[in-house]
Every structure is written in C-alpha cells, then in structure tokens.
Amino acid sequence: MLPTATKSTPTAVPPIRTQPRVRRLSLTSTPARLSLVRLALIVAAILFALAGAFGVNQRANAIDDVHTAAGQLLALQDIQVRVVHADAIASSQYLRSGQEDPAQRTAYLDEIAKAGDGLVAVSSAANAADIEELSQASRLLGAYVGLVEQARANNRQGFPVGATYQRQANGIVSNADPDAPDIVSSLRTVEASQRDQINNSLATAHLAGLWLVITGLLLLALLAAAGFWLSRRFRRLVNIPIAAAGVVVLLVLVFGGSTQAKSISDVDDAVGTQLSAADSAAQARSAGFEAQSQEALTLINRGNGAANEANWQKSMDVATQLLGGELGSDGSLSTDVHDSFNAYRHAHVEIRALDDGGDWDGAVAASLGTVDTPDGINAVVAFDGFTSSLAKIVTNEGSHASALISDAFSPLRSLRNIVFVAGLVVAVLAALGCGQRLREYR
Amino acid sequence: MIRRGHRVAVMALGALLATGCSGSVRLPDAVEGQAPPSTDAVTPAAPQCSAEQKALNATRSYAPDGPLPSPDALPAGSTMAAIRARGRLIVGVSADTLLFGARNPAKNDIEGFDIDMLKEVAKAIFGPDGESRITYKVITYADRLPNLEAGPDNGGVDIVAHTMTINCDRWLRIAFSSTYFDAGQRVLVKKGSGFESIDQLNSASATVCAPEGSTNIELLRNDPEHFGQLVVLAKPDVTDCLVAMQQGQADGATGDDTVLAGLAAQDPNTEVVGDKFTDEPYGLGMGKDKIDFVKFVNSVIEEMRTDGRWKDIYAKWLVGPLTDQVIDPPPAVYGREP
Numbered sequence: 001m002l003p004t005a006t007k008s009t010p011t012a013v014p015p016i017r018t019q020p021r022v023r024r025l026s027l028t029s030t031p032a033r034l035s036l037v038r039l040a041l042i043v044a045a046i047l048f049a050l051a052g053a054f055g056v057n058q059r060a061n062a063i064d065d066v067h068t069a070a071g072q073l074l075a076l077q078d079i080q081v082r083v084v085h086a087d088a089i090a091s092s093q094y095l096r097s098g099q100e101d102p103a104q105r106t107a108y109l110d111e112i113a114k115a116g117d118g119l120v121a122v123s124s125a126a127n128a129a130d131i132e133e134l135s136q137a138s139r140l141l142g143a144y145v146g147l148v149e150q151a152r153a154n155n156r157q158g159f160p161v162g163a164t165y166q167r168q169a170n171g172i173v174s175n176a177d178p179d180a181p182d183i184v185s186s187l188r189t190v191e192a193s194q195r196d197q198i199n200n201s202l203a204t205a206h207l208a209g210l211w212l213v214i215t216g217l218l219l220l221a222l223l224a225a226a227g228f229w230l231s232r233r234f235r236r237l238v239n240i241p242i243a244a245a246g247v248v249v250l251l252v253l254v255f256g257g258s259t260q261a262k263s264i265s266d267v268d269d270a271v272g273t274q275l276s277a278a279d280s281a282a283q284a285r286s287a288g289f290e291a292q293s294q295e296a297l298t299l300i301n302r303g304n305g306a307a308n309e310a311n312w313q314k315s316m317d318v319a320t321q322l323l324g325g326e327l328g329s330d331g332s333l334s335t336d337v338h339d340s341f342n343a344y345r346h347a348h349v350e351i352r353a354l355d356d357g358g359d360w361d362g363a364v365a366a367s368l369g370t371v372d373t374p375d376g377i378n379a380v381v382a383f384d385g386f387t388s389s390l391a392k393i394v395t396n397e398g399s400h401a402s403a404l405i406s407d408a409f410s411p412l413r414s415l416r417n418i419v420f421v422a423g424l425v426v427a428v429l430a431a432l433g434c435g436q437r438l439r440e441y442r
Numbered sequence: 443m444i445r446r447g448h449r450v451a452v453m454a455l456g457a458l459l460a461t462g463c464s465g466s467v468r469l470p471d472a473v474e475g476q477a478p479p480s481t482d483a484v485t486p487a488a489p490q491c492s493a494e495q496k497a498l499n500a501t502r503s504y505a506p507d508g509p510l511p512s513p514d515a516l517p518a519g520s521t522m523a524a525i526r527a528r529g530r531l532i533v534g535v536s537a538d539t540l541l542f543g544a545r546n547p548a549k550n551d552i553e554g555f556d557i558d559m560l561k562e563v564a565k566a567i568f569g570p571d572g573e574s575r576i577t578y579k580v581i582t583y584a585d586r587l588p589n590l591e592a593g594p595d596n597g598g599v600d601i602v603a604h605t606m607t608i609n610c611d612r613w614l615r616i617a618f619s620s621t622y623f624d625a626g627q628r629v630l631v632k633k634g635s636g637f638e639s640i641d642q643l644n645s646a647s648a649t650v651c652a653p654e655g656s657t658n659i660e661l662l663r664n665d666p667e668h669f670g671q672l673v674v675l676a677k678p679d680v681t682d683c684l685v686a687m688q689q690g691q692a693d694g695a696t697g698d699d700t701v702l703a704g705l706a707a708q709d710p711n712t713e714v715v716g717d718k719f720t721d722e723p724y725g726l727g728m729g730k731d732k733i734d735f736v737k738f739v740n741s742v743i744e745e746m747r748t749d750g751r752w753k754d755i756y757a758k759w760l761v762g763p764l765t766d767q768v769i770d771p772p773p774a775v776y777g778r779e780p
Contacts, residue, residue, distance in 0.1 A: 073469075097547030158547050159708035160538035164681040188472060199468050268467040276469060283473055302537045302545075302580035310477050318475035325473075358532070358577040361550060 030233065031441045037226050038434035041245075042427045044222045048215045048249070049423020052256070053416045055211020059260060060412035062205035063267050067405040069197035070275050072122055074398045076194065077282035079118040080187045083141065084289040086111035087173045090148045091296035094166050095364050098156045112145060122190075130190045137186040144172045144183065163300050170297060174290060176311075184286075202271060209260045212419060216253040219426065220246060226430070234437055241433035245426040252422045259415050263408040270408070274401035280322045281393035287318035288387050295348055299355060299364050309352065316345065340385030347379035491610035500610045501723050503620040504733055505776035506741035513569040521735035522567050525600060530577045531564045532594045534602040534727075537580040538681060540704030541759045542605050552578055555700075556603035558755045559622055559726060559743075563601065566742045583656075590616045590727050601739070602727035605700055607657075617732060618725030619739045620774035622752075626718025627658055628699040632687065632711060637694060639716035640669070648693035649673040651683035658697050661720065668719075684709060698722050703764040714764070723772065733780050740774065747771045 089108040093100045119141070123134045147169035154162030174184040223246040230239045294312040298305030323341060347366065350373040355363035365371040369380025516523040525531055535552060536543035542554040564572030579599055581589055586606055592598030605625070608618045629650070631637040643650055652659035654676040662669045675692050677683050683695035684705045695705065702714045726743075728735050746752040752771040761768055 097550075154708065155547060157708075160540055160544050161681045161684050161705070161708045163538060164679065164685050168682075168685065191472065195469050195471065202467060271469055272467040279469060280473075287475065314475035314477040316475075317477075318473050321473050321475075358579050360578070360580065 031438060034434055034438050034441075037229065038431055038438070041219075041222055041226055041242075041430035041434065044215075044219045045245070045423050045427035045430055047423075048219045048426065049420045051215040052212040052252075052423060053420040055208045055215075056256065056260065056412055056416040056419055058208035058211070059205045059264070060409055060416065062201045062208060063263065063405060063409045063412065065201035066198050066205065066267060066271065067402065067409060068125065069194045069201065070271070070401060070405060072125060073191055073194040073198065073275075074278060074282070074394070074402075075118060075122045076187050076191045077279070077286065077394070079115050079122070079137075080184060080191075081282060081286045081289065082111040082115040082118065083144075083173055083183050083187075084286050084293065086115065087144075087170060088289040088293040088296070090151075091166060091170060091293045091300065092368060094151060094155055094162070094300055095296055095368060097158075100152075112141070116141060126190065127193075130193055133186040133189050136181055137183045140172050140181060140183045140186070144169050147172065166300055167297065170293060173293075184290075198271060198275075202267065205264055205267065209264060212256050212260065213253070216249055216256075220249045220253065223249060223426075223430070226434075230433070230437065239433045239436070241429040241436070245429035245433065248422050248426050248429070252419055256415050256419055259411055263412055266404050266408040270401045270404035274397045274404065278394050278398035278401060280325075281390040281397065284319045284322040285387050285390040285394065287315045287322070288383065288390070291315035291319070291348075292383060295351065295367055298352070299360065299367060302355075302360065305355075312348065316348075334389065337386050337389040340382045340389070343377050343382035344379060344386060346375065347373045347377040347382055350374055350377070351379065488611060489614040491614065496610050498610070499775060499777075500613060501608050501618075501621050501725070501775045502778040503618055503725070503740055503774070503776055504737045504778050504780070506737050506744060510566060510738070510741040510745055513565075513567060513572075516567070517734070520738075521600075521729075521732045522738050525594075526567050528594075530575055531560070531567060531572070531601070532577045532579060532599045533560050534579050534581040534586060534589045534599040534604060535560070536604050538679075539605055539701055540707055541763055542700055542704065543603065544704070552580070555623070555755055555759045556605065558758070560601065560603045562746055562751065563726070563739055563742050566738070586727060587612065587615050590729050593729055600728070600735070604727075605698060605724060606727055607698075607722040608725040612727075615730060616727045617730050617736045618727055619736060620743055620776065621723040621725055621772045622743050623700070623724040624772045625698045625700045625722040625724055627661065627696060627720040627722065628702055628714050628718055629694050629696045629716050630684075630687070630702040630705055630712050630714050631694045633713050635693065637715065640694075640696065640719060641716075643694050644669055644671045646693075647671045647673060649675050649691070651675040651677055651686045651692040651695040652697065653677060653680045653683065656680075656697070657720075662696065680705070684712070687712065699764060700724075700760075703760065707763045740776075744774060747774070 086108050089104050089111070093104050093108070116138070119134055119138045123131055123138075126134055147165050151162045151165035151169060154160075154165060156162075171180065172182055175182045223242055227239055227242045227246065230242065231237060291312050294308045294315060297308040298312065301308060319341065323338065351363045351366050354360075354366060354374075362371070366373045366379055369378050372378050511517065513526070516526055535556060537545045537552050539554065539556075543552060543556045544554055545551070546553050560576060561573045564576050566572070568575045579589070581599075581602070581604065583604070586602050586604050589598040590602055594600050606612075606618075607625075608621060612618070629637075629640045629643065631643070637643050637646070637648070640650075650662065650672050652662060652674065659674065659676060662672060662674050675683075675686060677686055680695070680697050680701055683692065683697070686692040687695055688709065695702065697705075699714055699718060706712050706714055726739055728739065743752075746755075753768045756771075757768045
C-alpha cells in the first residue's frame with residue numbers, strides 16, 4: 001500500500017504564512033512552482049481534451065467525406081454505364097431498322113430513365129462546379145434522346161439520314177473533340193473531382209490522427225515530469241491523482257490509438273481494395289458498352305466506319321488494361337470473365353472480316369447475336385458474359401466498400417466523446433494532485 | 443515498474459502513429475484508352491493533268507469493239523471472262539446516297555440508279571441471274587480510286603458506281619466508261635423560303651452547308667465573285683447538311699443535284715432549286731489497264747441507251763425526286779486511245 005498525500009507530516013510544510021505575499025510572488029518558491037505545474041497540467045489536459053477530440057472528430061468527418069464521395073463516384077459511374085449501355089442498345093437496334101426487339105427498346109428506355117433519376121440524385125449532393133457539369137450532362141441527355149428518336153423515325157422510313165442522327169447521338173454520349181461537350185466527359189470530370197475528394201479526405205483522415213497522439217504524448221510527458229518532481233520535492237513515492245491521470249491518458253492513447261489505427265486501416269483497405277475493384281469494374285463495363293456501340297456504328301456507317309473501328313479499339317484498350325491490371329492482378333477475376341472478354345474480342349474481329357469481305361448482312365447478324373460467328377461464337381452471349389460479371393463486381397465490391405467505410409466511421413464519434421471527457425478528468429486529477437500539496441502550505 | 447510501463451506504452455504508441463498516419467493508399471485516376479496508331483500512310487500527291495491534257499474532253503472513253511458478246515461467248519483471256527470464272531462481280535458502291543446507292547432497310551438490299559447500272563453489267567457477264575452474282579463493297583468517296591487501283595485480287599473492286607464525276611486527273615489513275623449520267627451542282631433549300639437559286643442565297647448572305655473536302659465546298663470558297671457573301675458551313679458528310687438544315691443551322695445545302703434529290707426525298711419540306719452551276723458527268727470507274735472491260739461496259743451502256751433500259755431506270759428512281767419526266771440519256775463520247 002502506497003502512502004497517500006493526505007497523511008503527509010506537517011513538518012514538511014514550509015512556513016508560508018509568515019511571508020505570504022513575497023513567497024507567492026517568487027517563482028522560485030515551491031508553492032508558486034506547484035501552482036505553475038498545476039496550471040500547466042490543467043492547460044495541457046484541456047488542450048488534450050479539445051485537440052484530441054478535434055483530431056478524432058476531424059478523422060471521423062474525413063472518413064465520412066470519403067464515404068460520401070465514394071457513394072457519389074459509384075453513383076456517377078452507374079449513370080455513365082447506363083447512358084453508354086442505352087447508346088449501345090440504340091446503335092444495335094438501329095441495325096434492325098423497323099424490326100426492333102421490344103425487350104431491348106424497354107431496356108433502352110429504362111436505362112435512360114434511371115440515368116436521368118441518377119443525375120438528379122447526385123446533383124443534390126454536388127458542389128457548384130460539379131452541378132454545372134451535371135446540368136450539362138442532363139441537357140445533353142435530353143438532346144441525345146431527341147436525336148435517337150429522329151434516327152429511329154428516319155430509319156423506319158428507310159431514310160439514310162437516320163444514320164447521321166444516330167452518329168450525332170453517339171457523339172453526344174462520347175466524342176474525342178475537346179471542344180464538343182459530351183455526357184461521358186462531363187460525368188468523368190465530376191468523377192475525377194470525387195476521386196480527388198476521396199484521396200484528399202483520406203490524407204486528411206491520416207493526418208488528423210496526429211492530434212490525439214501528439215497532445216496525448218505531450219500530456220503524458222508533463223504528467224510524468226510533474227509526478228517525478230512532486231515525488232522528489234515532497235519525498236513521496238507517488239502522487240496518486242497524478243498517477244491516475246497518467247493511467248487515464250495512457251489508456252486513452254492505447255485504446256484511442258488502436259481504434260483510430262483500425263478505422264483508418266479499414267478505410268485504406270476499403271478504398272485500396274473494394275472501392276478500387278468496383279471503380280475498375282465500372283470503368284471496364286462502361287468501356288465495353290462503348291465498344292459495343294462503336295461496333296454497331298461501324299456497321300451502320302459501313303464504308304465510313306473506320307473512325308468507329310478506331311474508337312472500338314480505344315475502348316477495348318481501356319477494358320484490357322483494367323482486366324489485366326487493377327482487376328486481374330490479384331487473380332480474383334474468374335477465368336469466365338477473361339474467356340468471355342476474349343471470345344467477344346475474337347467475335348468482333350470475325351464480324352469486321354465478314355463486313356470487310358462484303359458480307360454485311362452476315363456481319364450484322366453476328367453482331368446482333370442472331371447467328372454465331374464462323375468460329376462458332378455468339379458475340380452477344382460472350383459480351384453479356386463479361387459485362388454481367390463486371391456488374392456483379394461493381395455491386396458487391398461497391399456495397400462492401402461502403403459498409404466498411406461506414407463501420408470505420410461509427411466508433412470514432414464515441415472515441416471523440418471519450419477523449420474529451422478523459423481530458424477533463426485528467427485536468428481535475430491534476431488539479432487535485434497539485435492541490436493536495438498546495439493545501440499543505442496554507 | 444510504472445516507468446517501464448510508460449516506455450512500453452510510448453513504443454506501442456509510436457507503432458500506432460506509424461500505422462495510423464502513413465497515408466499511401468490512393469484511388470487511381472480513371473484509365474485512358476489508347477487509339478490504334480493511324481494507318482494512314484503519307485499519300486503521295488495525286489497526279490494532275492497538264493493544261494494541254496485538260497483542254498481535251500475528259501468524257502472521251504474507249505469505243506466498244508463491235509456488238510456486245512453474249513455471256514457464254516466472252517473473249518477468252520478477257521477481264522470479263524476472268525470475272526465470270528470467279529463467279530462474282532465485286533463492286534464498290536455507296537450505301538447512303540438515296541436514289542443512287544442506299545440500303546433499303548425493308549428489303550435489306552442496296553438499291554438505286556447506280557446499283558441498277560451495275561446489275562446490267564453483271565447480267566451481261568453472267569446472264570439473267572447476274573444480279574445475284576454481285577458482291578457489294580460499301581466504300582467512301584475517298585476510297586473509290588484506291589479500290590480500283592488495288593484491284594479485286596488485292597482487296598479492291600472490279601468496278602465502281604458511286605456518283606463519280608469523270609475528270610482528267612482521275613483518268614491518270616483509273617479508267618471511266620462513257621458518261622451514264624449528267625449531274626450538276628445545285629442547291630437544296632427549305633420549301634417556302636423564297637430562295638430560287640444559289641445567287642439569291644449569296645445576295646442574302648445566307649448560310650449554305652457543304653461536305654468538308656468536297657469539290658462542292660471548294661467551289662464556294664474559291665469563287666468569291668459568285669459565292670463570296672455566303673456563310674459556308676462545313677460538315678463531314680452531305681447528309682449532315684440535311685440534318686443541319688432540319689436543325690436550323692443552315693438555310694441551304696449544296697452538292698450534286700442527284701445527291702440533293704436523295705436528300706429532298708427524305709424531307710418533304712425541302713426542294714432542289716436553281717440551275718446547275720457546274721457540270722458533273724458520271725462514269726463507271728474501272729482499273730486503268732482494264733481497257734477490254736471498259737469497252738465491254740461501254741457496249742452495255744450503249745445498248746441500254748438504245749433499248750430503253752436506261753430510261754426505265756431513270757423513271758424508276760429519278761422521275762419525281764429530280765425531274766417531272768424521263769429525259770434522254772447523255773450521248774457517249776469516244777475517241778480515247780490506250
């Protein structure tokens with residue numbers, strides 16, 4: 001059992017009452033130093049309470065920002081995929097002239113409607129610059145739908161001008177001209193701002209963890225120094241309130257530090273693994289639909305399709321990079337995805353060979369999947385195989401990432417309150433610890 | 443003991459500091475695709491006729507060698523015999539020039555004046571089932587000459603029917619049949635606009651659309667005396683010009699009357715007005731050294747001129763959209779020597 005400060009012998013108390021004013025003013029006197037130590041400890045404890053809680057709160061807010069931006073990014077990519085999917089349907093169905101597949105027409109209308117709804121939803125949580133881009137995307141979507149209907153109307157009457165409308169419509173979805181606005185470019189601009197937001201918030205979350213650690217270590221050092229000085233000056237083994245304060249700070253540091261470290265590590269994992277996979281899969285899927293649309297346009301534009309074939313290759317290059325890189329590097333992609341992707345690529349080469357060899361009807365039939373290619377591949381089945389697998393990755397990994405980030409966020413709110421209360425408790429204990437000694441001088 | 447505990451705690455905190463604050467994870471930027479390198483080789487400048495050559499009539503073709511042989515009696519070793527032996531006539535056509543060469547989505551066939559000309563050539567080689575022996579290759583305006591220069595054995599074609607104007611410079615690279623159609627540049631306007639000619643559009647500083655790279659747009663740009671006040675709108679293709687008119691970006695569009703008639707047929711609110719202000723004699727294109735084939739095709743066209751088939755084809759496609767009644771076929775001009 002350690003001796004307590006309240007049982008100290010009165011002989012150790014200096015005769016402060018004989019010359020109180022002079023001794024209180026002198027910084028070299030023990031009571032004055034004791035008062036200073038008490039003040040320093042209380043200030044440091046309050047600083048710990050405020051800065052530590054601030055840091056934890058900042059990390060929580062930054063993680064919340066990552067969560068919001070990740071949600072926005074996934075929502076934007078969903079809109080992008082829906083628009084390019086709608087365009088792929090419209091371009092393919094153009095090849096059927098008046099013989100549209102009613103199910104495909106319904107799918108087209110559904111994608112356009114959901115893209116429109118999505119634009120409204122993401123706009124509600126967007127900043128001013130992003131809203132400008134999203135408004136542009138919204139206006140372009142309206143214009144796109146109008147052009148597709150013009151293309152259909154002309155196509156049904158057998159007017160070749162319909163192909164020009166279809167080409168214009170495709171140019172509104174995506175084009176290579178930096179001066180001509182398009183929906184995909186607008187969405188990608190906002191997506192890029194969400195990527196920046198995610199990365200910046202993640203960096204902020206990492207740095208915010210320092211507040212608790214630095215102020216905690218500073219307070220711990222001060223408590224240790226004060227405890228050491230008190231034990232030496234008053235010949236006590238330990239000052240219980242100060243020691244208790246040290247234990248509280250230590251516990252908060254260990255518990256808070258590990259909680260903070262786990263939360264940031266979970267968010268790092270979620271962003272670096274699950275969100276990254278969902279992001280890559282969404283990009284690959286979008287690139288796939290863009291390629292499918294370009295394939296149809298090579299057949300619609302016939303002799304003038306060289307530019308569309310170049311666009312097809314560009315889109316497939318995006319998908320190839322993603323399947324081989326971000327998505328394929330860890331081997332998590334099933335071989336089915338690679339197989340169906342490679343089958344579609346091969347089918348496209350065959351479709352081009354048919355068209356270039358003069359068998360346009362055969363090329364169209366193979367592209368629409370109504371017949372297999374000469375090598376026995378159904379282009380549509382192969383294409384659907386790879387895009388539907390990617391869709392599952394987007395859904396599963398996206399929701400997993402969102403849940404992980406959300407789970408990482410919740411304990412930090414409690415930790416913030418704990419740190420604040422602990423800081424105040426430490427301030428009280430420090431005041432008590434020094435106050436016991438000070439009272440011995442009165 | 444307590445101090446040792448503190449040291450351990452501080453070390454533990456140091457580790458936490460390291461794991462908790464070292465931010466290296468980043469969401470990568472979006473992946474950018476790489477377009478394939480352009481395969482457009484640097485094309486040598488197209489050969490051009492001298493002033494002396496240009497002074498001659500460019501529509502002169504090779505005169506037929508007597509009457510048209512029957513499909514069963516094609517001269518041995520001739521180009522026609524080789525095509526018959528191959529079983530296919532490979533042709534280069536347009537698929538979006540309504541009335542001359544355009545896909546009919548209802549029938550899924552390419553049809554038009556140019557296509558019917560080719561069907562007659564195929565029948566002369568293969569007999570009555572000649573139509574089914576045609577392999578269509580849809581090509582762009584720019585690909586017409588290269589496909590003939592390459593020839594059917596190297597991915598090219600035997601013959602091109604693609605609203606192609608006969609001129610001296612092209613004769614340096616390919617051979618033409620006699621003129622099978624006399625076209626000319628005119629202007630398409632909106633009905634009720636009050637414009638009756640390109641001159642009126644010019645006086646009103648109206649906006650006129652033409653395909654970029656076409657001889658039509660060059661004429662507007664290079665003749666300030668007649669077209670200097672026009673606002674010229676360049677579009678990638680002539681059908682883009684119809685879209686530009688429908689979208690209110692242009693008051694008119696210019697091009698060959700044949701092509702404009704095809705545009706007018708797609709939009710009843712437009713009409714072709716004014717006189718031809720250029721002369722565009724169309725010929726069927728063939729390989730430069732296929733003189734026997736050119737003579738054979740000229741025989742086919744000659745028969746069509748006289749037996750009424752040319753007028754039948756004209757009536758089928760162009761009476762209504764282009765003229766009110768059937769006109770006479772353009773006369774053949776011969777006299778070219780190999």
